[in-house]
Amino acid sequence: MEFLLQPLTILTFLPLAGVLVLAFIDPGRKNVIRWIALVTSLVTFLVSLWVFSMFESSNPDLQLEAKYPWIQVAGWNIYYYLAVDGLSILLVMLTAFLTPISILSTWSAVEDRVKDFMIFFLLLEVGMTGVFLAQDLFLFYIFWEFTLVPMYFLIGIWGGPRRVYAAIKFFLYTMAGSILMLVAIIFLGIKADTFNVPTMLVRLPDLYATGTIPASVQMMLFIAFAAAFAIKVPMWPLHSWLPDAHVEAPTAGSVILAGVLLKMGTYGFLRFNLPLFPDASVQAAPWIALLATIGIIYGAAVSYAQSDVKKLVAYSSVSHLGFVMLGLFALNPEGVAGAILQMVNHGLSTGALFLLVGMIYEQTHTREIKEYGGLWKITPIFGTIMLIASLSSMGLPGLNGFVGEFTILLGAFGSEAIGNPWYAGISALGVIMAAVYILYMFQKVFLGPAGEITHHHELKDLNWREIITAIPLVVFMFWIGLYPKPFFDILAPAVEKLLSTLPL
Amino acid sequence: MTPPTFFDFYSLLPYIILTVWACILLLVDLYIPKGRKGITAVLAAIGIAVSLGYSITQTGIEARGFTDMISLDGFSTFANVLLLASGLFSIALAYGYTKRMGIERGEYYTLLLFSLTGMMLMAQASDLIIVFLALELLSIPLYVLSAISRKLQSEESGLKYFLLGAFASGFVVYGTALIFGATGSTNLSVIFTQAASVGTSNLLLTIGAALLLVGFGFKVAAVPFHMWTPDVYQGAPTSVTAFMAAGAKIAGFVALFRVFATAFPSIASNLTDILWALSALTMIVGNLIAISQTNIKRMLAYSAIAHAGYVLMAFVPYGNETVSATAVAAGLFYLAAYALSNFGSWAVVIALEKSEGRGLGIDDYAGLAKKYPALALCMTVFMLSLIGFPPTLGMVGKFYLFRSAIAGGFTGLALIGVITSLISAYYYLRVVVNMYMKEGDPDVEREPWLGLTTSVTAIATVVVSFVPQFLFLLAYTAVLR
Numbered sequence: 006m007e008f009l010l011q012p013l014t015i016l017t018f019l020p021l022a023g024v025l026v027l028a029f030i031d032p033g034r035k036n037v038i039r040w041i042a043l044v045t046s047l048v049t050f051l052v053s054l055w056v057f058s059m060f061e062s063s064n065p066d067l068q069l070e071a072k073y074p075w076i077q078v079a080g081w082n083i084y085y086y087l088a089v090d091g092l093s094i095l096l097v098m099l100t101a102f103l104t105p106i107s108i109l110s111t112w113s114a115v116e117d118r119v120k121d122f123m124i125f126f127l128l129l130e131v132g133m134t135g136v137f138l139a140q141d142l143f144l145f146y147i148f149w150e151f152t153l154v155p156m157y158f159l160i161g162i163w164g165g166p167r168r169v170y171a172a173i174k175f176f177l178y179t180m181a182g183s184i185l186m187l188v189a190i191i192f193l194g195i196k197a198d199t200f201n202v203p204t205m206l207v208r209l210p211d212l213y214a215t216g217t218i219p220a221s222v223q224m225m226l227f228i229a230f231a232a233a234f235a236i237k238v239p240m241w242p243l244h245s246w247l248p249d250a251h252v253e254a255p256t257a258g259s260v261i262l263a264g265v266l267l268k269m270g271t272y273g274f275l276r277f278n279l280p281l282f283p284d285a286s287v288q289a290a291p292w293i294a295l296l297a298t299i300g301i302i303y304g305a306a307v308s309y310a311q312s313d314v315k316k317l318v319a320y321s322s323v324s325h326l327g328f329v330m331l332g333l334f335a336l337n338p339e340g341v342a343g344a345i346l347q348m349v350n351h352g353l354s355t356g357a358l359f360l361l362v363g364m365i366y367e368q369t370h371t372r373e374i375k376e377y378g379g380l381w382k383i384t385p386i387f388g389t390i391m392l393i394a395s396l397s398s399m400g401l402p403g404l405n406g407f408v409g410e411f412t413i414l415l416g417a418f419g420s421e422a423i424g425n426p427w428y429a430g431i432s433a434l435g436v437i438m439a440a441v442y443i444l445y446m447f448q449k450v451f452l453g454p455a456g457e458i459t460h461h462h463e464l465k466d467l468n469w470r471e472i473i474t475a476i477p478l479v480v481f482m483f484w485i486g487l488y489p490k491p492f493f494d495i496l497a498p499a500v501e502k503l504l505s506t507l508p509l
Numbered sequence: 510m511t512p513p514t515f516f517d518f519y520s521l522l523p524y525i526i527l528t529v530w531a532c533i534l535l536l537v538d539l540y541i542p543k544g545r546k547g548i549t550a551v552l553a554a555i556g557i558a559v560s561l562g563y564s565i566t567q568t569g570i571e572a573r574g575f576t577d578m579i580s581l582d583g584f585s586t587f588a589n590v591l592l593l594a595s596g597l598f599s600i601a602l603a604y605g606y607t608k609r610m611g612i613e614r615g616e617y618y619t620l621l622l623f624s625l626t627g628m629m630l631m632a633q634a635s636d637l638i639i640v641f642l643a644l645e646l647l648s649i650p651l652y653v654l655s656a657i658s659r660k661l662q663s664e665e666s667g668l669k670y671f672l673l674g675a676f677a678s679g680f681v682v683y684g685t686a687l688i689f690g691a692t693g694s695t696n697l698s699v700i701f702t703q704a705a706s707v708g709t710s711n712l713l714l715t716i717g718a719a720l721l722l723v724g725f726g727f728k729v730a731a732v733p734f735h736m737w738t739p740d741v742y743q744g745a746p747t748s749v750t751a752f753m754a755a756g757a758k759i760a761g762f763v764a765l766f767r768v769f770a771t772a773f774p775s776i777a778s779n780l781t782d783i784l785w786a787l788s789a790l791t792m793i794v795g796n797l798i799a800i801s802q803t804n805i806k807r808m809l810a811y812s813a814i815a816h817a818g819y820v821l822m823a824f825v826p827y828g829n830e831t832v833s834a835t836a837v838a839a840g841l842f843y844l845a846a847y848a849l850s851n852f853g854s855w856a857v858v859i860a861l862e863k864s865e866g867r868g869l870g871i872d873d874y875a876g877l878a879k880k881y882p883a884l885a886l887c888m889t890v891f892m893l894s895l896i897g898f899p900p901t902l903g904m905v906g907k908f909y910l911f912r913s914a915i916a917g918g919f920t921g922l923a924l925i926g927v928i929t930s931l932i933s934a935y936y937y938l939r940v941v942v943n944m945y946m947k948e949g950d951p952d953v954e955r956e957p958w959l960g961l962t963t964s965v966t967a968i969a970t971v972v973v974s975f976v977p978q979f980l981f982l983l984a985y986t987a988v989l990r
Contacts (some may be wrong), residue, residue: 058821078982080835143908147899154893157938162947170944173938180934184927191923261602290539 011054011071013087016097017134019049020104020127027127032120039112042123046105046130053303060094065498067203069138075144077120082199086141091499093137095345096268100137101476103129103264103468108256109474110360114256114367115163118375121227122163125155126257133265137258137272142200143344146183147438148489149233149273151467152266153179155256171253178246181215182236193281206432206506207278213284227285231276232294237270240330241300243322251319257365259315264356268348271329275345275503278426279333283507286336290422298428300327314372317446318358321398323434324435325351331432332413335423336507340416342496347409350397350490354406357394357478361387364471369458374449378456384466388451390475395447397482399439405485410436421509513575520574520581521587523564524629530556531622538615541658546613547604553618554600557625561593569986577696578636580767583987584837584906588632588763591845595755596625598852598962601746605956606859612658614885620657621752623648628760635771637685638694640764644728648674651753655745662866666744673737673761677727684720687713692913700772711904713742715779722783727927729817730790742810748861750806751855755848762820762844770827777828784825785922791818794930795955799936805858805871812895815933822926825912826917834988839906839913842984846970850894853966857888858965860953868952875941875949885944886952887967892937894970897930902974909981928954930979 008014032036060068067088076083089097095474106124115122132155137149153176161172189202197205212218218226236243247267251259279286306325311317329351332344364370365380365387381388385485392403400406414436417429458464467475485492518525531851534556538549564586572581599621605685607613607703627647636641652674656667691713704714727734742750773780795815802808825837861868861877871920878885894903907930914923943949 076978077980078978078985078986081981119884121878147904150904151899154898158945161942169942172946173935173942176938177931177934181931184931185924187908188911188923188927192911192920195912195916300731408519 006083008071008073008085011087012052012059013069013071013089013138015022016049016052016056016101017087017131017138019052020045020130023127024124026207027120027124030120032065032118035116036121038123039108042127042437043105043108045127046101046108048309049130050101050105051157053098056089057094057098059088060495062091062495065502066090070140074142082194083143083203084141084201086144087135087138089138090504092398093495094495095270096265096272097134097137097343099268099349100265101185102129102131103261103352103356104258106356106474106477107264108371110260110293110363111257112257112470114363120160122159125238126261129155129261131161132270133261134349135183136269140202140268142194142202142205144200146187146190149269150180150183152269154268156262159258160250160254163255163258166253168253171249174313174420175250180387182233182243184248185229186233189226193226194424197366202277202281203273209281214334223282223334224285224317227278227282227289229271230282231289231333234273234278238267238326238330239270239323240296241327242296242325243302243362244300244304247323249317251322252313252315254360255368259359259363260356263318263359264330264352267326267336268352269349271326271333271344274330274333274466279336280506286334287508290334290336290420291424293332294417294420294423294425294428297327297330297334298432300324301331301432301439305435305442309438309442312374314362314374314446314450315359315366316363316372317374318355321439322351322355323400325355326342326437328410328432329415331428335413335416335420336498336504336509337416337420338421338500340420341500341504342493343409343416345500346489346492347406347413347487347498350409353478353485354394354397357390357475357482358398360475360478361391361394361491364467368464371458374446376456376458377450378453379438380464381451382455383464386467386472390472390479391451392447392468393479393482395443396409397445397486400436403483403486405482405489408485408489511576516572517574519581520572520579521633521659521920522567523560523845524626524633525595525973526563527556527560527622527629528626529954530624531561534622534718535619538619541615541803542887544613545901546615546617547594549615549618550600550604551660553622554597555562556574556622557593559891561590564589564593569734573635575650577698578639579633579904580635581633584767585633585982586840587841587983587987588759589629591759591841592628592632592756592840593802594627595752595759595848595852597746598620598966599752599756601958601962602751602852602859604958605954606746606748606862606935608971609697610746610864611983614657616659617654618874620650620654622827624648624654624752625756628756628920631760631883632763632767634764635697636769637688637700637768640768641678641681641685643760643764644678645955647757648728651749651757654749655741655753657749658746658792661772663746664762669737669744670741673727674707677734680727681721681724684717684724687717688719691717697768697772701774704773705775711776717777718769718782718854719775719914722765722780722787725761725765725768726787729758729820731767731787731817731821732794732816735795735814735817738814739810741806743804743806747806747855750810751852751859752926754809754855758813758817758987759844762817762840766824766827768826770837772943773831775966781825781828784821785919786942788818788821788825789922789925791815791821792925793818796932796936797859799933803871804869805940806869806875808871809858810853812933812937813851815929816895818929819907819910822919822922823913825914825919829917829949833915834985835909835913835916837988838984839909841987842909843906845980845984846902847896849970849973850891850901850903850964853887853963853970854859854895855957856962857884857891857967860884860956860959863952864955871940871943873951874943874947875947875951877944877949877951877953880951881953884963888944890967890970892940896934896937898934900971900974902970902977905977937968
């Protein structure tokens, strides 16, 4: 039972304690339920700070390992194996950070079946944290698939009018990718005789060198893993589940979906595709870069065409995550480090945007851009925070988005793996297009003459709870934007180590 | 012919206990007044429990009895325990249901016991004659049970099952005759040595084996021998259906495993393609047709067909020496996982079923989560387990099945398996959608035994998925040799 006392075990499974407590609470006592969920997620966040304090950023290896034999019978070689390194620590922190914020945002937004909502939300946190920490493919797969279940319910029960359709589409789409990965995981597990990733990384080079796993099979395995992750990211052309899921999901669901769940895809590429299939990764880099570039431009163009704010933000995710993919497959330190930072940035800025859109939707029940207008005069605080989040999202220097996108483009320009600076050149247009659609949205909603809704509703500005919800995000936007060095310092050693294993 | 010894009887002990008990119960039941047949149910359950206890004490013991017609080994013990546990669940499901539906009769339980003895004999048979006897012993009571509610649908179900079942038995007998002609014996180990010496060219032997496959394929409801399944599952009383879906399938598979793995490894190269096609077809057809079902019993019937395909998939590489152990173990493991989710989901179906076949539409599950959150949660666990989704035993089981297929070199088949799993997610989720995301006002029968079955199977499905070691070990040591 020693494994239960490991810091990472505690971090991962602490929300379950909240679930257990909630299970015995009368569903009618909504405020008690909300507080329990909030306190649980805050304590989890504190644990994540504790974990972070023990993390050595100069060490490129896996740390705080919790490794125990799990299923070691009948020819199985499965470990309970959690560990963290520079690649994952920021995402783990992001998860622990965004969950309490999301829970706080549901305070008045979710009135129906609050207990179930909070239980699913905390279960979701368990799954997400587990995904970022698991170092055994079997364990990883369990966490990976498990995140689908609570998210499916969050969309399907508390979502918008087309929620059932969106929930099923989300579930089936994502599952379609992961089942291919499942076959690849089992195949790798049989060939390497282990599911434990670090051990696998030791054994695989021999298997590749001796031709036990030929290059073509390596490519197929790469594609199988990539299918799961690319759908989650989502990369163009596999993105069509995303707008539906985002638009129909309740606000907190959208925040977590954009903030963390999408990162599971890009993280999967980083953690598994690159080191497990080094040759295939290098081969595939130009193709991924091509898809990423198309995604950047396409996402930005489609965003501009939206009349629904939430949809606009959703499509902007396709564009932003295109940048992340471009950076990852630049396969050089700038690109990869920029990509990881951009994952965090996107979590912050898009999370904030969804949060803010949700706050106003709660009052007006519409998200149509044309019905708003002149909001700034009535709700100045809301307008200010929205402006910061929008500028962060479009990559204004001084805010976090700029740092990530700039580093990524820097990496992509000089990338040998991509081999063509044009991808970076065209992608840079995406930054400009982001300015177009974001400013267009901002102008139509906040400036100009008052629209129909603004006229007819007694709109209130943000209350204290809502401001407290949004402020932490804003703080980090400025911090990363003005002084990103500590963040890069955390990443750099692990990124160096990862790239040193690639045949470049 | 030597007279039977103590060891002969010991090797069949759980079976003998159950048979004797069933015969006594048949007489005792005459003195139990009408309307109080619950006592018969309890007595039957006690018999099963005693037999189960003895079966567990036989863990790890290997013996052969009755001049090598009966084997007692890890495999048979695993199967016996699984079957007896299924029997207990079946009685728990039937206890209140039969009363409520007005079909409470003493015969119900004695027939169930006799059918159970047939299933156990299937698991222990190491001679084709015994296989045939066991097959009939398990089937005939099931035919009667299917028709026991004496409604038109139920009678149709019984007759259909009987006619097609008799037809399938014919295949088994004919197959046995051909194999006898080819090898001069009906004993599995003799057939093995004879077959190995004549090699793969023996056409008679291959045809015989293929005919046996037809017979077993019928029992486990593999496509294209599945035609009876939806009608029989739908028409039979639901408690019988649950017993049929788990017990008869387990029995069919253990016989298939034993006969093929011990007698026919040498002609595996001839049979592999056939098994491959059967498995692929079963997975595809079962899952595709399940999509369009609106009646939950029919949907679960097609799901049961599809699951036969998954178990078969693991068995396809049985002739490959390095994988054969895994092939059988994965099959057994999955059957255990399947039995759990199966009884759980049928228990929920029974809880919602009303007389005259109402309450069986998938729409009737609308709003269940609001009114009965615990029941809806359990049903969700079962649906996830049947899809093969964590955190449930079904996921671990499917992982094992796919591993067997991939280790045997059948990655393509595994791909068909995962893709059909994806398809299956659609129709299993529809039940979840109805329960959680639609408004409705379902009525549920509250029966203690039903509730117990539901919660025990749901908890086991989740908990065992985290600590599956013992089940792995049991399945793995149950290897045939």
